[in-house]
Amino acid sequence: MKINIERNSKTALYLQIKNQIKDMIYLKRLPLDYILPSERELAKTLHVNRSTVVKAYEELKAEGLIDSQIGKGTYIVFCDKNTLKSRSSSFRKHLFWDEIYSKNSRNSHNDVISRIMDIGNNEIVSFAGGIPSPDLFPKSEFQKVQIKLLKDEVENMFLHSPVNGYKELKKEIKNLMLNREIRISTNNIMITSGSQQGLDLIVRAFVSPNDIILVEEPTFFGAIQLFEALGAKVVAVPVDEYGIQVDALEYLINKLKPKFIYSIPNFQNPTGITMSLERRYELIIIIEKYGIPIIEDDPYGELRYEGKDLPPLKALDKNDYVIYLSTFSKVISLGLRVGWIVAPERVINKLGSFKQLTDLHVNTLSQHMICEFLKQSYYENHIKRIKKEYTFKRDLMIKELEKNFTEIEFYKPQGGFYLWCKLLNNVDLNLLLKKSIKNKVNYIPGNFFYAKNKEKSNFIRLNFTYPKKEEIVIGIKRLKNTLNEII
Amino acid sequence: MKINIERNSKTALYLQIKNQIKDMIYLKRLPLDYILPSERELAKTLHVNRSTVVKAYEELKAEGLIDSQIGKGTYIVFCDKNTLKSRSSSFRKHLFWDEIYSKNSRNSHNDVISRIMDIGNNEIVSFAGGIPSPDLFPKSEFQKVQIKLLKDEVENMFLHSPVNGYKELKKEIKNLMLNREIRISTNNIMITSGSQQGLDLIVRAFVSPNDIILVEEPTFFGAIQLFEALGAKVVAVPVDEYGIQVDALEYLINKLKPKFIYSIPNFQNPTGITMSLERRYELIIIIEKYGIPIIEDDPYGELRYEGKDLPPLKALDKNDYVIYLSTFSKVISLGLRVGWIVAPERVINKLGSFKQLTDLHVNTLSQHMICEFLKQSYYENHIKRIKKEYTFKRDLMIKELEKNFTEIEFYKPQGGFYLWCKLLNNVDLNLLLKKSIKNKVNYIPGNFFYAKNKEKSNFIRLNFTYPKKEEIVIGIKRLKNTLNEII
The missing domain is CATH 1.10.10.10 (Winged helix-like DNA-binding domain superfamily/Winged helix DNA-binding domain)
Structure with missing residues (x-):
């Protein structure tokens, strides 16, 4: 009015x-x-x-x-x-929206996880998120970047961008990729709203209902839920400490003729496992043998705290079987929503036509911010700084776990964001979560990382990057007390 | 390396x-x-x-x-x-990506339009886009906003946001909606990456393959292409100067049992037609009678250059049949990618679970920028300023068309972005476009706005907001010369 x-x-x-x-x-x-x-x-x-x-x-x-x-x-x-x-007149009635959802909507995906993550107040210690430490956000660098952009580029910062992304940012990413042994042209890159959108675009372009996607078991729940929401069937491949088990993989490929394999080779989510170099070579041989493409998800690759970097699958891929996804969400800022896809040029163009229909392009402002951050060479020092801090936090969490528990087993990851902790078999995970939240500590229960998430799991995933150091100490104590309450 | x-x-x-x-x-x-x-x-x-x-x-x-x-x-x-x-060994081979697209990918949607829009160099006069004038971007206001945010909110500007949007921005939008007679709570709002994403989320949540969506004929090509890419069948309802024809609509509802009606009541894209108040009431009665929900797309509603504002369908909707979409793309900045959905709370929550899977949330930076712009009350004056300028440009384009052509008919829109021009029947639209681009003027040929876009159309859509005034004069002359060449 x-x-x-x-x-x-x-x-x-x-x-x-x-x-x-x-x-x-x-x-x-x-x-x-x-x-x-x-x-x-x-x-x-x-x-x-x-x-x-x-x-x-x-x-x-x-x-x-x-x-x-x-x-x-x-x-x-x-x-x-x-x-x-x-x-x-008599025909007026309310609409029952719940009755008219699409078929895909009905592919159950629950929002328990969002609800767990949303439990945020200052009193709760959260080990649930996959979020970088807010304290390590490169504040002064971003202020400098913004002031520069305001001065030199205010005209361009708010204009529309090309569907596949801002050219200058693609150039910077091309150079970044060289550090990961991936040599490409800017035409092989598409900028996305985080790698979640990259995954969504790929699945929409290639996966039809009832197609099968093989995943590591356990794996990132956001991928499982997305695949299922789009009508795909998710089938799990077992994993050992060197990554995906290629003999099992070959068996499943023969049996199921999957459309894609989805893998997180570096510091896998949730297990923290890094696929060995040998396994990487074997995997490439298998997929070339059977002609099955891989989606390689690499959000954590930069965050290695010990050992030597291994080449991504994309670097070993001579015949264009790998679509590579990465993002700035885990190393710079989740809120800016900037990730990217590396793929053959014709695939990028196909994905572009979906991107156009979906949301036209990634917001120009974030693209310029990240681009300038890379151009000014702030990136390298920033990575060094956060690696140092996260190494400390990982070790602190491990120390606290070892000090407080004899009954929890875990794998020490060489990088990434998570500790994947095995509890005793008889622990009731639902009860534990309920009591934990009451005791002001939260995390993600392991069953969400399985394709059939009703399966019994006695794992929990703890994130060590987001909480402050003192919170890690307090949170692990609270977890211990909670476990004591229910055993 | x-x-x-x-x-x-x-x-x-x-x-x-x-x-x-x-x-x-x-x-x-x-x-x-x-x-x-x-x-x-x-x-x-x-x-x-x-x-x-x-x-x-x-x-x-x-x-x-x-x-x-x-x-x-x-x-x-x-x-x-x-x-x-x-x-x-012998089994190595390249992957042929083109052969493994999903079913939806094969629902042809061509990228001719993106290519037409991409034709951008300083010499071409572009009447093709749906883009606000870059000269009217509120530069100094945004500089002030950014400087304030850098000072007071740098902590929050880069953090993650809630899936459904930044709470403060939703409050501002709630107030904005009151000006359009829509009274809602912030729980009825979801922030999206422009209204294109709003549309995408709605279709994914509600529309299954082969569902029918009724649209005005002609209508926005981005909607047609999106619906078809998701497997829906698009069926056109005829339109007269008062908007969608309700008798034809009722006939088609009875015959086809559509899942949704998609409508742009204000300054429709491409025709510029505004649905009359009477028609709006009739439409609400029809949809309540048959229980068919409406997607109301209102990107241009603020941009009325003459006459009185009419209430959106959502304002007349007592029984929650209408999902309302709007955006800041046409009035502030396309590049920031901020739009919103208004819907019943349970629908917003359902859409939220798709938003989470798609790209987590709209980038925090853009949300803060727009929020502060609204809070500082820059919005109202900005709208006044652009309305004045666009009224001038619309009238200038009309004047130039009337001066140069006797053979073009068009409807004078009361607001919005476009003139929908009818050419003589015997004009070859393909040839005209080719020659026009050669003569350095472009626009969108009418056939893209029809569900069956192979149909012969003798319309072209001219945008009058993006080109500069002198470009409008030059561009219309170039169009005249081109038409002379081919007749």
């Missing part, structure tokens, strides 16, 4: 308001039952005294055009006979 | 480089055929003299580990016997 106040007019303010509302009612621009803003709200919007609005509403009430009721507010009661006729 | 240079080491720099590469080759961290960075690139990355890298590479060559070839660069030739064996 827009009302124009003319302060120089001879007509009293309350009359201006009254007459304009009356107009809108008679012209049916405001329908029957329409709830007017409260007197206070409208006074505030129009910058007039509240008593002015009160007077206008009173006169409208006196004329039988509006009425008010406690709880409902002030609403329109006037309507002409035609409207009344149609309104009173 | 990461190489660590120790400048304090006693080992010569070239030896450090050589030894580390040799290590990586022997450990197969760099695979056979891997192309090393050029000497110049590597020298630049490592901040060493080029001759240092030359020397390192020479020694590696002398040891038979690498080789170089013009056009290919320097690459690794060493490999062990096992690798050689597997590499030379």
Whole structure:
């Protein structure tokens, strides 16, 4: 409802308001039952005294055009006979939206995880997220970047971008990829709203309902849920300490003719396992033998705390079987939503036509921010800084776990974000989560990382990057106390 | 490929480089055929003299580990016997990505439009886009907003946001909606990456393959293509100067039992037609009668250049049949990618679970920028300013069309972005577009706005907001000359 106040007019303010509302009612621009803003709200919007609005509403009430009721507010009661006729007829009914969901909507994916992650208040220690430490955000660098952009590029920062991404940022990513042994041109790159969107675009472009996708077991729940929401069948391949087991993989490929393999070779989520170099070579041989492409998800690759970097599958891939995904979410900022896909040029173009339909392009502002951050060479030092800090946090969490528990086993990851902890077999995970949250510590229960998540799991995933150091100490103690309560 | 240079080491720099590469080759961290960075690139990355890298590479060559070839660069030739064996076996082959697209991918959607829009150089006058004037971008306001945010909120600007959007921004949008007669709570709002993403989420949540969606004919091509890409059947409902024809609509509802109706009531894209108030009421009665929900797309509603604002369908919707979409793309900035959905709370929650899988949330930076822009009350004045300018541009384009053509008919829109121009029946639209681009003016041919876009159309859509005033004059002349050439 827009009302124009003319302060120089001879007509009293309350009359201006009254007459304009009356107009809108008679012209049916405001329908029957329409709830007017409260007197206070409208006074505030129009910058007039509240008593002015009160007077206008009173006169409208006196004329039988509006009425008010406690709880409902002030609403329109006037309507002409035609409207009344149609309104009173028998066919009116509410729509039951729950009954009209699409087939894909019904592929159950629960939002328990979002709810666990949303449990955020200052008292809860959260080991649940996959979020970098807010304290390590490169604040002063980003301030410098923004000031520079405001000065030199304010024209371009808010314009639309090409579907596949801002060219200068793609150049920077191309150089970044050289550090990971991946040599490509900018035409092999698409910028996405984080790697989650990269995954979504790939699945939409290539996967039809009932297609099979092989995944490591356990694996990232966001991938499982996405694949299932798009109608794919997710089948798990067992994993050992060197990564995906290629003999089992070969057996499943023969049996199921999958459309894709989805793998996280570096510091896998949730297990923290890094696929060995030998396994990487074997995997490439298998997929070339059977002609099955791989989606390689590498959000954590930069975050190695010990040992030597291994080449991504994409670097070993001579025949274009690998689509590589990465992101700045785990190393710079989750909130900026900037990730990327590396793929053959014709695949990038196909994905581009989906990107166009989905949301046109990644917001220009974030692309410029990240681009300038890379150009100014802030990236390398920033990575060094966070690796040092995360190494410390990982070791601290391990120390606290060892100090407090004899009954928890875990694998020490060479990098990444997570400790994957095995509890005793008889622990009731549902009860543990409920009690933990009550005791102000949370995490993700292991069953979410399995394709069949009803399966019994006695693992929990703990994130060590997000909590502060003192929170790690407190949180592990709380976990210990909780476990004691229920055993 | 990461190489660590120790400048304090006693080992010569070239030896450090050589030894580390040799290590990586022997450990197969760099695979056979891997192309090393050029000497110049590597020298630049490592901040060493080029001759240092030359020397390192020479020694590696002398040891038979690498080789170089013009056009290919320097690459690794060493490999062990096992690798050689597997590499030379017969099953290796390239993957043909084009053969493995999903069913939905094959629902043809062409990228001719993106290509037309991409034709951008300073010489071409573009009437093709749906883009606001870059000259009207509220630069100084955004600079002020950014400086304020950098000072007060740098902590929060880069953190993750809730799936459904930043709470403060939702409050601002809730207030904005009151101006459009829509009274809701923040739980009825989801922030999206532009309204294109809003549409995508709705279709994914509700529309199954072969479901029917009724649209106005002609309508926005991005909607048609999206619906078809997701497997829906798009059926057109005829439109007259008052909007969608409800008798035809009722007939088609009875016959086809559609899942949704998609409508752009204000300054429709491409026709510029505004649905009359009476038609709006009739439409609501029909959809309640048959229980068919509406997607109301309202990107242009704020941009009325004459006449009085009409209430959106959502304002007339007492029984929750309408999902309302809007965006800041047409009034503030396309590049920020911020739009929103208004829907019943349970629908918003369902859409949220898709949003989570798709890209987690809209980037935090853009949400804060727009939020602060609204909070500081820059919005209202900005809208006034652009309306004034666009009214002028619309009238200028109309004047130029009338001056140059007798053979073009068009409808004068009361607002929005477009003139929908009818050419003579015998004009070959393909030829006209080809010649127009050669003559440095472009636009979107009418056939893209029809569900069956092979249908012959003799319309073209001209955008008057993006080109500068002098470009409007020049562009219309070029169009006239082009038309003369081919008739």
